[in-house]
Amino acid sequence: MRFTLKQLRYFDAVLRTGSVARAAVELNISQSSITAAIDVIEQVTGAELLRRMPAKGIVPTDKGAEAGKRVRSFLEQARIFESDLLSVTGDPTGILRLACYAPTAPYVLPPILRRVSASYPSIRIELKEGNMQEISELLSAGVVDMALTYRRLTPESQPFVPMFRAKPMALIPDTSPLVKQDEVTLADLADEPMILLDLPGTHAYFCGIFEDAGLRPNVVHTTKSSSVLRGLVSAQFGYALMNICGPNDRSGDEGYIAKPISDLSDAPQFGVTYTVAAQRSSMVKSVLKTCRDIATKGGFDHLIE
Amino acid sequence: MRFTLKQLRYFDAVLRTGSVARAAVELNISQSSITAAIDVIEQVTGAELLRRMPAKGIVPTDKGAEAGKRVRSFLEQARIFESDLLSVTGDPTGILRLACYAPTAPYVLPPILRRVSASYPSIRIELKEGNMQEISELLSAGVVDMALTYRRLTPESQPFVPMFRAKPMALIPDTSPLVKQDEVTLADLADEPMILLDLPGTHAYFCGIFEDAGLRPNVVHTTKSSSVLRGLVSAQFGYALMNICGPNDRSGDEGYIAKPISDLSDAPQFGVTYTVAAQRSSMVKSVLKTCRDIATKGGFDHLIE
């Protein structure tokens, strides 16, 4: 037992903030406590971990950066352990850090959050949203414990629990002739002007759907925001493809309406991933169970028609 | 940060020893320090973890036992983290707890220990020996980080790095007519009196070799000790089968000599396993590398002829 959790936490804070002073502010503690902790760690490891830049802060040496990674991952384990130990009383307790693929968040999150807080009132969920790249970074950095995302966007190595298949829908503006049909085909769409959601991964995915059918979409605009996308469709600039649609998209009140695409071969799986560090945590297990429950009970049926 | 590593360690010691008093002796501290730590843990978790039995020690409640498991696994992680952090200086440092399948230990261990201490002087190895059952218990309980054993004896789920194939040999006593042959066949052996090593797994294995050839060995004695086994062969009670033989077995000076068996279909793989908890430890990685090195450089050739 050569280090205490406190020392490690101080060390981590210094590395994160890049300065003893800033770390002290963050931790509500005096600078000297922190230097003391660092001294111990450097002395025990017998290596220079941080290089002091007078008046400029601190920069980690190579060894320091390496040590930082290990410390961070251990503190991560400690955090999970702690909430896990507190959960022996019965219900899982703690703060679960959950990321969600942003475009799907407004549809997927509410039912999950509702059920989790109903079943496990002692679990607090801290949300983060982001695109696929950001999410996998958050996961691998251990900034979040779990993430809701498409399987297509998660590395093979990662555990993935599928919840539902999200069949792409076409949002057809009212002025398009297609609006009279109950279903549309890719060929119908190919000539119409298209608004494309241009996030990492989605671009290739939506274009790929057409390519697989030997067609090319007629992209007139791209945007990184799904609400801007809906706005453009509303304003009759063209149609758009969306994997997940809400009641609004189906109502027809917004100047467009969601239609199923009849000739689609497969629909991407949406589900939940989690870090290896978190996999044994009872909190994660509980949320996982909830997600599975919702999925099997058809809790996402309104999204997939 | 609701617990300190110290408190967790005390708690674990109490659970392991079943008594505050014994834990105090083990940890070289006073009883009261331990009760204090337990009080904190019970207070923070808000559950009764240990039931005090005056004059009899302490028994964990259900929750306490559950908490104990989690604490133990976390302390395990902490231990690995610590040696890992100390290894940032360059060479891996720490205490590696290594188990070895007992009958093979005298032959397998020396070259490994020699190379490890040459390449990584800061790694201290703590050895445990045992039969296959004991070894898998040690591994799953996290009492050891790595184990040297036969693949046949390790669960599929566990990572296994093969080192060499150990072809069974026959130890033929000097008075046997077979001693004149360079090689023996299973049929040759079937009629001779056999001494059988009777450890969990070996019994079935050695008998299986004969069964596969449609023969039945003529077992006259069984023993659980490989040195007793050799003694019995020396004393001309019969021959024995052994997967790993040393120079002594080949010298012919002991009243018997090791002979290859010509009609054997396959030879069991011997190698090294490790716990999931330990897999990221740089110490484990280094030892693993050494084992692989020795194997590829033929460091075990003298054992397999």
Next chain:
DNA sequence: CATCGACACTAAAACTATTTTTCCAATGAT
């Protein structure tokens, strides 16, 4: 080039926590 501000380090004092010491009550074995 003097000055100021941001920064980190040190030493001593103040504080907090842990540990030991000491004594106690409960229990079970003899």
Next chain:
DNA sequence: ATCATTGGAAAAATAGTTTTAGTGTCGATG
């Protein structure tokens, strides 16, 4: 009944942490 063993409690001692206050270094600024 007696004794050894157990855990619990309180005060004293010890160890560890934190703050305070002062020092020195560097870079920016006038």
